[in-house]
Amino acid sequence: MSKILIVAEHQGGKLNAATAKCVHCASQISGAEIHIAVFASDPAAVAADAARLAGVSKVITVANPQHANPMAACIAPQLAELAQGYSHVFGPSTTFGKDLMPRVAALLDAPQASDIMAVESATRFRRPIYAGNAIITVEVTPGTQLVATVRTASFDAAQTSTSAAAIEGASPSATLPQHTRFVSVSAARSDRPDLQTAKKVVSGGRALASADNFKILYQLADRMGAAVGASRAAVDAGYAPNDMQVGQTGKIIAPELYMAFGISGAIQHLTGIKDARTIVAINKDPEAPIFEVADYGLVGDLFHVVPELEKLIASNG
Amino acid sequence: MKRILVSIKRVVDYNVRIRVKPDGTGVITDGVKMSVNPFDEIALEEALRIKEKGLAEEIVAVSIGPADCQQQLRTALAMGADRAVHVQTDAAIEPGSAAKLMLKLIEREQPMLAILGKQAIDDDCNQTGQMLAALWGRPQATFASKVEISGDKAQVTREVDAGLEVLEVDLPAVITTDLRLNEPRYVKLPDIMKAKKKPLETVEPSALGVSPVERLKAVKFDPPSQRSKGVMVKDVGELFTALRGKGLV
Numbered sequence: 001m002s003k004i005l006i007v008a009e010h011q012g013g014k015l016n017a018a019t020a021k022c023v024h025c026a027s028q029i030s031g032a033e034i035h036i037a038v039f040a041s042d043p044a045a046v047a048a049d050a051a052r053l054a055g056v057s058k059v060i061t062v063a064n065p066q067h068a069n070p071m072a073a074c075i076a077p078q079l080a081e082l083a084q085g086y087s088h089v090f091g092p093s094t095t096f097g098k099d100l101m102p103r104v105a106a107l108l109d110a111p112q113a114s115d116i117m118a119v120e121s122a123t124r125f126r127r128p129i130y131a132g133n134a135i136i137t138v139e140v141t142p143g144t145q146l147v148a149t150v151r152t153a154s155f156d157a158a159q160t161s162t163s164a165a166a167i168e169g170a171s172p173s174a175t176l177p178q179h180t181r182f183v184s185v186s187a188a189r190s191d192r193p194d195l196q197t198a199k200k201v202v203s204g205g206r207a208l209a210s211a212d213n214f215k216i217l218y219q220l221a222d223r224m225g226a227a228v229g230a231s232r233a234a235v236d237a238g239y240a241p242n243d244m245q246v247g248q249t250g251k252i253i254a255p256e257l258y259m260a261f262g263i264s265g266a267i268q269h270l271t272g273i274k275d276a277r278t279i280v281a282i283n284k285d286p287e288a289p290i291f292e293v294a295d296y297g298l299v300g301d302l303f304h305v306v307p308e309l310e311k312l313i314a315s316n317g
Numbered sequence: 318m319k320r321i322l323v324s325i326k327r328v329v330d331y332n333v334r335i336r337v338k339p340d341g342t343g344v345i346t347d348g349v350k351m352s353v354n355p356f357d358e359i360a361l362e363e364a365l366r367i368k369e370k371g372l373a374e375e376i377v378a379v380s381i382g383p384a385d386c387q388q389q390l391r392t393a394l395a396m397g398a399d400r401a402v403h404v405q406t407d408a409a410i411e412p413g414s415a416a417k418l419m420l421k422l423i424e425r426e427q428p429m430l431a432i433l434g435k436q437a438i439d440d441d442c443n444q445t446g447q448m449l450a451a452l453w454g455r456p457q458a459t460f461a462s463k464v465e466i467s468g469d470k471a472q473v474t475r476e477v478d479a480g481l482e483v484l485e486v487d488l489p490a491v492i493t494t495d496l497r498l499n500e501p502r503y504v505k506l507p508d509i510m511k512a513k514k515k516p517l518e519t520v521e522p523s524a525l526g527v528s529p530v531e532r533l534k535a536v537k538f539d540p541p542s543q544r545s546k547g548v549m550v551k552d553v554g555e556l557f558t559a560l561r562g563k564g565l566v
């Protein structure tokens with residue numbers, strides 16, 4: 001039988017939606033017993049959230065002030081210790097999980113399947129390769145412990161249930177390394193929805209031509225209750241911060257609506273949006289490849305389209 | 318000697334349109350342009366800049382794979398690496414095996430830094446650097462967009478989902494590169510000539526005491542499901558109406 005340990009990702013005392021998606025992925029392995037490990041300085045609130053995810057039968061908490069800013073080098077030896085006896089160890093395919101899980105896999109001498117997008121059985125999974133241009137089905141030798149990151153855009157969040165799983169404290173004996181120190185994190189404070197979980201995303205490319213011009217997208221986004229994304233070209237040029245990048249090397253998202261303004265539709269960008277329910281593309285080049293994947297395409301100048309659309313939404317509020 | 322080890326993976330060039338073989342046994346690589354993994358190019362560029370600042374003395378480029386990998390190692394030498402090590406094998410190399418092989422070279426070379434690309438654009442695994450750091454028992458600073466070395470420490474800015482995170486790590490350490498760390502230099506013709514004379518050593522995995530095992534087997538390859546092309550609208554009004562109809566605005 002499969003026994004799956006999932007590492008929780010959380011911010012500001014709240015469980016991240018990515019964790020609920022990992023749980024949903026794990027629950028597709030039939031008969032799996034699912035546990036969640038929470039590493040935090042004060043895990044109580046996060047553990048309570050985790051305990052209510054449908055399918056979870058136990059939450060293991062590891063409290064330590066050092067977990068205030070989680071670092072892979074610090075969490076990996078503890079997670080590897082807790083992972084003894086589990087058939088699978090899952091984490092989300094966010095930068096947190098991508099950083100942490102391979103370090104855990106190496107300590108366990110286990111193989112890792114990155115970005116799993118579909119579960120075929122306890123030992124067979126599908127994952128994208130070549131920036132999503134091919135899908136590989138991989139199979140782990142039965143009996144081998146498997147570490148995996150879960151492509152969150154491929155799974156809905158697990159439901160919350162009325163009954164809560166048991167919460168247990170643990171104190172792994174691993175000595176925490178002192179060779180890695182947290183200095184700072186500069187998170188762009190924003191009242192807008194989080195890009196990774198937003199239902200609507202308005203995104204801008206190189207065509208925006210300046211950070212200042214991005215303001216028209218922020219305005220439209222605020223009118224729509226949308227998050228704002230950007231292409232790599234826009235981020236590289238300094239028009240938008242790195243945490244807004246969508247694509248192979250940025251965020252992989254699956255909103256209900258994705259609107260691409262002045263984005264050509266390079267394969268590395270499309271990788272990040274192909275699970276979006278509805279894609280809208282506005283581009284002045286009728287030949288732009290983004291139109292090949294768009295549900296609605298409009299050939300036009302974004303500097304006219306954006307304000308006009310905003311006005312229409314405002315006046316039909 | 319202050320040394321930096323850099324990974325150089327041979328991959329299908331990022332401009333090539335990837336096609337899955339009709340029988341589902343892989344992707345078509347015959348006659349396709351091969352290049353240095355772009356993230357590894359950035360890793361090498363960063364090593365070169367550290368050396369040019371006088372903070373390192375020697376850069377060793379490492380590639381693992383079949384004989385053809387030597388082309389990419391020659392490119393690395395032309396870019397400025399001092400010597401190259403080719404771990405020659407036709408076996409399938411999982412990130413775990415790559416990390417074990419690199420660890421053996423690290424034990425031999427005793428570098429102050431190992432810089433690897435954060436992922437290879439073929440298998441998109443994003444694992445080897447972290448695994449290497451774990452096996453080596455050293456710090457990892459992944460997805461780096463800025464690296465500052467001072468004495469026996471490095472301050473690394475990392476691109477994370479929330480924004481930018483800064484870590485301080487003791488050396489030796491493993492750094493993996495993100496795209497914005499730097500822009501790799503172009504190779505000049507005279508450098509290609511010079512690179513031919515630089516040392517390129519070949520070793521077998523068995524000589525390093527590692528036998529690569531494949532624990533995650535490829536069962537089949539499929540093309541991704543395609544989104545179908547939708548409709549073109551003629552103006553903003555029509556777009557608005559369509560989106561309103563779906564309850565999206």
Ligand SMILES: Cc1cc2nc3c(=O)[nH]c(=O)nc-3n(C[C@H](O)[C@H](O)[C@H](O)COP(=O)(O)OP(=O)(O)OC[C@H]3O[C@@H](n4cnc5c(N)ncnc54)[C@H](O)[C@@H]3O)c2cc1C
Nearest residue numbers: 205206207231232233247248249250262263264269284302
């Ligand atoms: C290893 C690797 C990883 C990568 N990862 C990513 C990634 O994660 N995300 C990503 O986005 N890219 C990524 N890229 C880069 C990608 O290949 C493209 O270069 C990038 O997506 C292009 O961004 P863009 O569409 O904004 O710019 P461009 O390709 O320059 O397109 C700009 C578009 O704007 C249109 N336009 C111009 N003016 C207007 C106007 N006034 N109104 C309307 N339209 C206008 C043009 O017609 C054009 O189509 C990666 C590349 C590599 C090699």
